[in-house]
Amino acid sequence: MTDLQVVANFEELVSNLEPEVAASIMTCIENALDYQQKALSIYSILLSGQLVKPKMEKKKTIAVSENVGVVSGWNSLNPKWTVFIAENNGILLVQNETLITEFYQNRIEEFKRYGYETKKWDLDSELNPGRHYRSHAEKQISVIKPCNSIGVSKGICEEDCYPYLCALAQIRKQHIVVADPNGVFLFYSNGQVKFVYHKNKSK
Template identity: 60%
Template sequence: MPDLEVVAKIEDLVKNTEPTIATEIMAYVKVAQDYQKKAEKVYEILTSGKLVKPKMSSRKTIAVSENTAIVSGWDSLNLKWQKTIAEQLHLSLKQDESQVKEFYQAHQTEFAQYGYQTRTWELDPEEEPGKHYRSHAEKQISVIKPSPAIGISRAMCEEDCYPYFHALAQMRKQNLVVADPEGVWVFYNNDRVKLFRRIKTT
């Protein structure tokens, strides 16, 4: 796993990068930031209980890419949530455990080549190690709606999602950008990882 390079300015995410690639990545950054705002809006709608009941647990994470939003977890979607988000934000709210599981099984060897194996959790079923961490919204959307730009409603899981995206960028030979409330991550397809962390104001 490479050392994470934390940068002070957002433009430093592409410092010393070939100009054409830098321009492409900064475009992904802007898109990912827009998706991040949408993810927060989905979270706000589903947890407030004002527009749709029953309200979603505040422990959930939302990921957005293109016209799709993902709720973290398995088997926790509600038809009322899907209808409301489609009407209010024109996003398709999804979860797909079988698709995500099949993806991991199909690419397990490739992930291992880049040093990644899904972490296990103490409450995982004995026959399905890694089930909990596979349910993270940012991982689900990378499979269900593959895109170079993703936005999520809470800080990215560094213990498992960070090494996952590091490996995925190299597997797909594609630079990936993930924006969360705390900053923007760039996973280069050549093993580098950079993070612009927002300065918190009081």
């Protein structure tokens, strides 16, 4: 990941910001860490198949913001999962690849201005190039539930979601915090990105 600055702790993430902004981002960090644990919990439940069937594919990713969770992909959200997770985890599971596609297409020139263009995957159809990467949970949640804090069940997609979020923070002129199993990313509204490893992760 280019232009990524690794820092030692959360305080260093906000050391260059005004106190009020720094305090707000620290709250966003706490929220993102909470959402990441919720994403992990949902992922474990759906992957095991012990509490609700059918079992989810291992390659799927869960992203959570506030009370909404996204399963990566399209046309693969089983209604049984939605009911179980809503009743037992208090999270509304959704999937809307069309929404992120429309969002991106309506702002494609802005994204290009900040150095982002959706990558094409080898198995994308000719009629819908870029669909695979656009369907990633990180992207869907950013549009379905716009929020400064996102939690993800797997390591952030470096190839496409990282540059997407970097551009999105600049387009929205808002800092975005993403927590994944490795650590916490802070995408600044000026295009800078910093990262802190979780304490139990080696550098």
